[in-house]
Amino acid sequence: MPQIFTPAANTVAKASIVGGFLLVASLLSSVFYLGSTSYVTRQQDVRPQPVPFSHRHHVNQLGIDCRYCHTSVEESNFAGLPQTKTCMSCHSMVWTDAPMLEPVRESYATGESLEWVRVHDLPDYVYFNHSIHVNKGIGCESCHGAVNEMALMFQENSLQMMWCLECHRNPEAHIRDRADIYKFESQPDYDPPADQLALGEQLVRSYKVNKIQLEDCSICHR
Amino acid sequence: MSQQVRTIQGGQEYTGPGVVGPEYDNTTVTEKISNLVLRKDTELSWFAGVAIGAFGGLILLVSVTYLVLIGTGIWGLNVPVGWGFAIINFVWWIGIGHAGTLISAILHLMQQSWRNSINRFAEAMTIFAVMCAGMFPLLHVGRPWLAYWLMPLPNTMALWPQWRSPLVWDVFAVSTYFTVSLIFWYMGMIPDLGTLRDRATNPYLRQLFGLLSMGWRGATSHWARYEKAYLILAGLSTPLVLSVHSVVSFDFAVSLVPGWHTTVFPPYFVAGAVYAGFAMVLTCTIPVRKYYGLEGLITIRHLENMAKVTLATGYIVIYGYAMEAFISWYSASPYEGFMMWNRMWSGPYWWSYWMLLFCNAFSIQFLWFKKLRRSPIFLWFLSLIVGVGMWLERFVIVVTSLARDYLPSSWDVYSGTVWDWSLYIGTIGFFIMMMFLFIRFLPIIPMSEMKMILPRSKKAE
Numbered sequence: 001m002p003q004i005f006t007p008a009a010n011t012v013a014k015a016s017i018v019g020g021f022l023l024v025a026s027l028l029s030s031v032f033y034l035g036s037t038s039y040v041t042r043q044q045d046v047r048p049q050p051v052p053f054s055h056r057h058h059v060n061q062l063g064i065d066c067r068y069c070h071t072s073v074e075e076s077n078f079a080g081l082p083q084t085k086t087c088m089s090c091h092s093m094v095w096t097d098a099p100m101l102e103p104v105r106e107s108y109a110t111g112e113s114l115e116w117v118r119v120h121d122l123p124d125y126v127y128f129n130h131s132i133h134v135n136k137g138i139g140c141e142s143c144h145g146a147v148n149e150m151a152l153m154f155q156e157n158s159l160q161m162m163w164c165l166e167c168h169r170n171p172e173a174h175i176r177d178r179a180d181i182y183k184f185e186s187q188p189d190y191d192p193p194a195d196q197l198a199l200g201e202q203l204v205r206s207y208k209v210n211k212i213q214l215e216d217c218s219i220c221h222r
Numbered sequence: 223m224s225q226q227v228r229t230i231q232g233g234q235e236y237t238g239p240g241v242v243g244p245e246y247d248n249t250t251v252t253e254k255i256s257n258l259v260l261r262k263d264t265e266l267s268w269f270a271g272v273a274i275g276a277f278g279g280l281i282l283l284v285s286v287t288y289l290v291l292i293g294t295g296i297w298g299l300n301v302p303v304g305w306g307f308a309i310i311n312f313v314w315w316i317g318i319g320h321a322g323t324l325i326s327a328i329l330h331l332m333q334q335s336w337r338n339s340i341n342r343f344a345e346a347m348t349i350f351a352v353m354c355a356g357m358f359p360l361l362h363v364g365r366p367w368l369a370y371w372l373m374p375l376p377n378t379m380a381l382w383p384q385w386r387s388p389l390v391w392d393v394f395a396v397s398t399y400f401t402v403s404l405i406f407w408y409m410g411m412i413p414d415l416g417t418l419r420d421r422a423t424n425p426y427l428r429q430l431f432g433l434l435s436m437g438w439r440g441a442t443s444h445w446a447r448y449e450k451a452y453l454i455l456a457g458l459s460t461p462l463v464l465s466v467h468s469v470v471s472f473d474f475a476v477s478l479v480p481g482w483h484t485t486v487f488p489p490y491f492v493a494g495a496v497y498a499g500f501a502m503v504l505t506c507t508i509p510v511r512k513y514y515g516l517e518g519l520i521t522i523r524h525l526e527n528m529a530k531v532t533l534a535t536g537y538i539v540i541y542g543y544a545m546e547a548f549i550s551w552y553s554a555s556p557y558e559g560f561m562m563w564n565r566m567w568s569g570p571y572w573w574s575y576w577m578l579l580f581c582n583a584f585s586i587q588f589l590w591f592k593k594l595r596r597s598p599i600f601l602w603f604l605s606l607i608v609g610v611g612m613w614l615e616r617f618v619i620v621v622t623s624l625a626r627d628y629l630p631s632s633w634d635v636y637s638g639t640v641w642d643w644s645l646y647i648g649t650i651g652f653f654i655m656m657m658f659l660f661i662r663f664l665p666i667i668p669m670s671e672m673k674m675i676l677p678r679s680k681k682a683e
Binding site: 004005009010013028032035036158160161162165166 | 425
């Protein structure tokens with residue numbers, strides 16, 4: 001009887017032992033890697049908006065406080081988007097003819113809301129609450145990044161659970177004085193503390209942040 | 223070569239002192255077993271058998287699809303009975319698998335060479351049974367596509383399995399069990415696959431068996447390594463026989479539900495598993511040996527030995543039942559006492575408890591009679607009763623305790639819905655289909671191991 005396989009089959013068989021392990025390992029690691037890339041998380045991705053609103057201009061150059069537009073951030077789970085009326089409180093007087101602002105004026109005239117595209121969109125099974133974070137010393141910047149530097153809005157962080165937990169397990173590294181919630185590191189009126197961890201530990205105590213509870217499933221998922 | 227007629231027709235019961243019938247020698251063993259795989263004519267009844275199994279498999283597919291679309295609400299589960307058919311069937315199937323491992327590992331280490339006739343078959347049964355078992359917890363989690371969360375894999379959620387949960391122990395116990403059983407089964411088959419490669423005439427079949435036999439040449443060095451590896455795997459599997467069902471019993475035993483929180487559970491579950499498993503081996507082998515004329519290879523002596531193991535493990539199970547009842551009285555715990563009284567008499571499921579005792583405690587007493595132990599027909603019917611009994615045992619444990627738990631206001635009566643039953647019947651169909659495919663495409667009795675137990679004098683004659 002002739003041979004069923006050529007001698008090359010021996011090499012293939014031996015290579016397949018190592019190759020099989022490598023294949024599984026590389027598949028697993030590429031799935032994990034892909035899941036944390038900006039392709040999935042949409043970090044740094046500027047999305048088209050009805051009006052190219054610049055946070056840099058309004059915050060850094062004009063000095064408007066976050067809460068002027070995001071009015072409900074201290075009391076509600078939702079920070080709130082401004083009514084057109086809020087925009088028009090200035091823009092009925094400045095840049096009244098700017099073509100860029102035509103959708104704002106049209107919304108004001110017709111009463112139809114501007115439809116902003118949501119940039120920071122968490123899954124529906126996450127019960128995120130803005131008020132508890134800003135009232136317990138987590139600044140806007142800690143999650144949203146240097147919004148005061150963003151000409152157009154984008155998502156700075158991954159918003160993945162492992163990113164949330166990184167702070168929930170170690171809030172000392174991020175907590176700040178309640179007076180500094182709406183300030184940004186790049187602004188002249190805010191100096192990050194020299195020893196964040198020492199301040200953080202003190203603030204976690206005085207704001208009564210219950211660290212054990214921060215890791216409970218039901219803190220975010222109900 | 224594959225056109226040869228079957229040299230041994232079978233049909234004759236062998237009752238002599240040897241392990242195999244006198245008609246078998248090195249040549250006829252190989253011819254008989256390899257012809258079951260290599261013959262070109264497939265009888266119509268085989269197709270009928272596969273079709274029946276595949277029809278069950280289709281029911282399984284429909285049930286799983288509907289379950290995934292709608293959710294576990296299609297089952298009869300509700301507060302307070304949150305563990306219904308899914309866990310009953312899981313434990314039932316996992317238990318059935320245990321006979322295969324016991325036969326192949328423990329009986330090998332104990333040098334019970336008669337087990338060579340049935341170990342391949344029993345191991346195949348183990349693997350298919352574990353496949354069926356694994357489906358239930360996976361589907362019960364509700365979102366089976368997220369079941370990989372149970373594995374300690376790196377993920378963007380920074381999540382890690384909850385090691386304090388017995389359900390996570392289950393995942394590791396069962397997946398280890400499946401892996402080791404599969405490797406054991408496959409490795410034991412390599413010499414036989416080499417034989418099939420050499421005997422096949424179809425070039426594609428030769429390549430396929432050649433690939434599967436991994437270059438087996440039957441050299442002395444191959445045998446030396448094979449024997450060593452086989453012994454190591456037998457050693458690895460032996461603790462698994464005890465550990466897997468112990469871990470399964472922890473699902474219940476580490477909880478605080480009366481009727482579950484019992485130290486007798488691990489040994490009682492392991493014995494029940496071996497008991498149910500041997501019954502299932504009898505259920506499968508008796509028709510197959512009859513149909514394919516294998517009476518000389520799987521002899522009456524094999525059946526009798528299996529019946530003895532069934533009787534012995536059955537008595538451990540009876541001891542478990544007795545201890546449950548005794549401790550519920552002896553503990554003087556009102557909850558335990560109520561649970562037992564409710565289970566036996568006052569509850570809505572009292573009939574299942576007495577049916578269970580009929581199947582598992584009463585019916586096996588017939589195995590004390592040698593005549594009945596040596597009657598294939600009787601053993602076959604008895605093995606079916608034992609299969610039903612072991613299903614009822616899990617039903618009694620899971621449902622009676624939960625349906626009457628600590629809070630009387632939430633007491634309820636549980637029963638499976640059409641979808642509970644269809645999934646269960648579907649897995650039985652899947653199991654039947656896999657067994658039929660196994661019978662046709664792989665050597666169901668290890669040819670190489672059979673030759674070790676043939677009477678040596680045969681050659682000298």
